[in-house]
Amino acid sequence: MVSFFCLTSSNDIPTVNIPNLDKFVHAFFYFVFTILWFLFFKKQVKKKNQFKFLVVAVCFSLLFGIGIEILQDKLTTTRSGDCFDVLANLIGTIIAFSFVLFAKQIKKNQNTNE
Known part of the structure; x- marks a missing residue:
């Protein structure tokens, strides 16, 4: 479904005049996307070391x-590849990676203090 929306005509998408808004949307989407994939892999395999997931x-x-x-x-005529979109995706993914590590550290510290 995500692929469908990413590859459909961009003529049907409403425009908003906020500079670089699409880059923030990319970063946010990939933040959520990465966390959801991590949670999926974590649920599928119950192992202590989940860093590899x-x-x-x-x-x-x-x-x-x-x-x-x-x-x-x-493949599309109304869209084009954008290196800055890839960079925004990378930023969102790095933020998700950092967020998960930070949350795991907080959880570990709470378990140690109990």
Whole structure:
């Protein structure tokens, strides 16, 4: 479904005159996307060391974002690939990665203090 919306005609999307708003949307989307993939992998495999699942979620999110940009450039006539969209995706993914590590550290500290 996400792929469909990323590859449909951009003529139907309402425009808003806020500079670089789309980059913030990309970053936010990939923040959520990465966390959801991490939670999916975490739920599928119950292991203590879940860091590798976070890395897999980050890699999957980044590869997906790059793939979508390539497909927008090659398969659509109303959209084009944008390196800055990939950069915004990367920023959102890095923020998600940091957020998960930070949350895990807080949880670990709380468990240690009990």
